[in-house]
Amino acid sequence: MELRQSPPFMDDDLLEFMDAEPESSALAVGDTPDAWRILVVDDDPDVHESTAYGLRGLDIEGRRLHLLHAHSAADALTILRYERDVAVVLLDVVMETDDAGLTMVTAIRGELGMTHIRIILRTGQPGQAPEIDTIRRYDINDYKTKSELTRTKLYTTLTTSIRSYDQLRRLDALYATNLELVARLRDYAFVDRLLGLPNRTAFVQHLDDTSQSGLHAGQSIGLMDVDQFAETNDMFGHVYGDLLLAAIARRLAEVHAGRGLLARVAGDTFALLGDDAWVNPRVLRAVFEEPFEIEGVLRPVSICMGFVRCDDAAVSGLDLLKNASIALKRAKESGQGRSAYYSLEVGVATRERTRLLHGLQKAFDHERLFVVYQPQVSLQTGRPIGVEALVRWRTEDGQFVPPDQFIPVAEQSGLIVAIGAWVLRTSLHAIGQLRARGITGIRVAVNVSSVQFAQVQFLAMVDEALRDTGISPDCLELEITESVAVMGMVRVAALLREIKARGIAVAIDDFGTGFSSLSYLDQLPADRLKIDRAFVTSLDSGRLGARIAEMIVPLGHQLGMLVLAEGVETEAQATILRDLGCDEAQGYLYAKPMPIDELLLWLEQRLGTVL
Ligand code: C2E
Numbered sequence: 001m002e003l004r005q006s007p008p009f010m011d012d013d014l015l016e017f018m019d020a021e022p023e024s025s026a027l028a029v030g031d032t033p034d035a036w037r038i039l040v041v042d043d044d045p046d047v048h049e050s051t052a053y054g055l056r057g058l059d060i061e062g063r064r065l066h067l068l069h070a071h072s073a074a075d076a077l078t079i080l081r082y083e084r085d086v087a088v089v090l091l092d093v094v095m096e097t098d099d100a101g102l103t104m105v106t107a108i109r110g111e112l113g114m115t116h117i118r119i120i121l122r123t124g125q126p127g128q129a130p131e132i133d134t135i136r137r138y139d140i141n142d143y144k145t146k147s148e149l150t151r152t153k154l155y156t157t158l159t160t161s162i163r164s165y166d167q168l169r170r171l172d173a174l175y176a177t178n179l180e181l182v183a184r185l186r187d188y189a190f191v192d193r194l195l196g197l198p199n200r201t202a203f204v205q206h207l208d209d210t211s212q213s214g215l216h217a218g219q220s221i222g223l224m225d226v227d228q229f230a231e232t233n234d235m236f237g238h239v240y241g242d243l244l245l246a247a248i249a250r251r252l253a254e255v256h257a258g259r260g261l262l263a264r265v266a267g268d269t270f271a272l273l274g275d276d277a278w279v280n281p282r283v284l285r286a287v288f289e290e291p292f293e294i295e296g297v298l299r300p301v302s303i304c305m306g307f308v309r310c311d312d313a314a315v316s317g318l319d320l321l322k323n324a325s326i327a328l329k330r331a332k333e334s335g336q337g338r339s340a341y342y343s344l345e346v347g348v349a350t351r352e353r354t355r356l357l358h359g360l361q362k363a364f365d366h367e368r369l370f371v372v373y374q375p376q377v378s379l380q381t382g383r384p385i386g387v388e389a390l391v392r393w394r395t396e397d398g399q400f401v402p403p404d405q406f407i408p409v410a411e412q413s414g415l416i417v418a419i420g421a422w423v424l425r426t427s428l429h430a431i432g433q434l435r436a437r438g439i440t441g442i443r444v445a446v447n448v449s450s451v452q453f454a455q456v457q458f459l460a461m462v463d464e465a466l467r468d469t470g471i472s473p474d475c476l477e478l479e480i481t482e483s484v485a486v487m488g489m490v491r492v493a494a495l496l497r498e499i500k501a502r503g504i505a506v507a508i509d510d511f512g513t514g515f516s517s518l519s520y521l522d523q524l525p526a527d528r529l530k531i532d533r534a535f536v537t538s539l540d541s542g543r544l545g546a547r548i549a550e551m552i553v554p555l556g557h558q559l560g561m562l563v564l565a566e567g568v569e570t571e572a573q574a575t576i577l578r579d580l581g582c583d584e585a586q587g588y589l590y591a592k593p594m595p596i597d598e599l600l601l602w603l604e605q606r607l608g609t610v611l
């Protein structure tokens with residue numbers, strides 16, 4: 001349609017173009033296997049030539065361009081049947097017939113089912129523009145008259161189209177990875193890696209699955225915990241400890257083969273579900289009478305046991321296991337080699353929790369809670385980028401109660417709302433202290449319990465804390481876990497958008513442990529994905545955890561998030577993570593959580609050395 005004298009590129013290259021030797025405007029521009037494939041469809045040979053000329057030597061996103069040429073719609077469709085990986089079609093609207101171009105678009109999207117390929121329509125005259133509706137319906141990327149498409153414009157529109165093609169393809173790949181990751185996490189979630197036994201989650205799940213049907217009448221759960229296991233580990237090392245556990249697992253499996261379900265529910269705790277006739281203190285004690293042979297040496301093993309009868313079908317699997325644990329705890333309190341049954345003295349345990357809660361309440365009122373900060377660093381440069389605020393409780397007699405113990409109690413009682421708000425203010429105040437010392441560019445990450453997050457006043461509380469402390473929202477990051485999904489993803493996503501609109505960052509904490517909501521991940525507009533310590537710990541063992549970390553990093557990146565690894569303790573782990581492309585890390589290798597005074601010194605020193 002175009003005359004040779006008026007090629008579609010109207011810029012300075014024109015003259016050069018006119019003088020060009022036919023070879024120099026060779027039709028294929030670059031021909032490497034990973035070049036972007038672009039199909040030019042036009043019945044005018046000049047357009048092919050000028051397009052090739054215009055794109056000569058150009059790269060898009062670091063890849064060369066490879067042009068394919070079709071002179072009719074039929075040719076084009078034949079090419080597309082064989083060349084599925086075409087990124088863009090530059091399509092002449094009017095060819096043999098007035099609507100040959102649009103007919104072809106229908107075939108690409110419909111018959112060939114190529115939904116990712118990007119389509120740029122070109123026409124000789126402005127009057128031939130298709131209806132907006134058509135553009136939308138066929139997912140057409142751009143529409144240009146040929147004279148509009150100067151070399152630069154063609155390059156720009158191709159770049160945009162290629163980017164979006166690439167993104168669509170990556171999303172597909174992401175979806176596939178996601179499925180594999182879900183399967184792996186599920187496996188990770190149900191099988192104990194060391195012994196290959198069902199783990200705690202699997203055990204609870206089994207109890208839940210079978211309890212409704214009244215299958216547990218006449219059955220009991222027995223928990224067996226190795227006495228002084230921690231000491232054994234310290235004295236002889238983890239390898240020895242692992243061998244001991246494996247020997248115990250083997251014997252339990254042999255003795256109870258086919259009689260019930262055996263699981264490892266905690267480090268040195270085994271659980272057995274089965275008939276009262278088998279699962280009782282007398283029978284199980286007998287299993288441990290003979291010593292175990294470890295590395296050629298016979299070793300006697302003493303255990304404490306806790307039992308619960310499963311008659312009450314109304315009790316959930318988790319509660320049954322909890323009750324068995326309460327019994328185990330009672331047994332341990334009375335000494336080594338003891339056992340106990342769970343009874344209605346549950347009250348004792350409940351009272352204990354209540355005591356913890358009262359203690360916590362009092363500690364909070366008397367300001368015996370404090371916040372420590374753990375640095376987060378860039379894996380590339382080692383530069384500190386932020387700190388995570390972690391709450392601490394020191395009791396009157398100077399003992400520390402770990403957050404893993406008191407946070408759940410605070411959550412159940414609702415006290416977490418007040419504590420959380422206080423941690424937030426304290427953390428923002430700490431940023432103020434950094435600023436006063438001239439330290440900027442450090443963000444504070446504050447853990448937000450899903451109980452807090454679900455509060456209607458949550459956002460107002462955050463706003464107020466920011467306003468009162470005068471700290472810029474971009475110095476704050478909120479860490480949420482996948483458990484927020486219980487609120488319903490629509491609400492969560494809406495709330496996160498509001499948070500992000502304020503410039504506050506969002507991190508997904510403990511990623512990989514709440515596998516069930518993994519599929520929601522792409523609906524969470526978060527900035528950072530934190531790989532849980534469990535996966536980092538198993539990095540240098542070459543176990544499944546390593547594969548999981550390997551998959552999480554690209555997953556986070558695909559979703560436009562930075563990936564931070566938690567609990568990095570060794571240089572070897574840091575190296576593996578860096579090689580995997582992980583962005584940031586946090587862990588004892590860099591620093592333990594520390595009070596603000598120590599943090600100030602640490603940061604000053606660290607920033608001084610990396611600057
Ligand atoms: P988290 O948010 O995943 O915090 C990371 C935990 O890993 C912290 O334990 C930290 O001390 C520990 N850690 C960091 N690096 C290493 C390492 O290299 N090795 C090992 N073994 N551990 C490391 P911490 O302080 O005991 O906190 C436990 C959990 O309690 C936190 O897990 C978080 O879920 C919760 N928590 C702590 N403070 C708060 C808070 O203010 N609010 C809420 N809602 N939860 C909190």
Ligand code: MG
Pocket residue numbers: 388447479509
């Ligand atoms: Mg955290």
Ligand code: MG
Pocket residue numbers: 509510530532533566
């Ligand atoms: Mg975490």
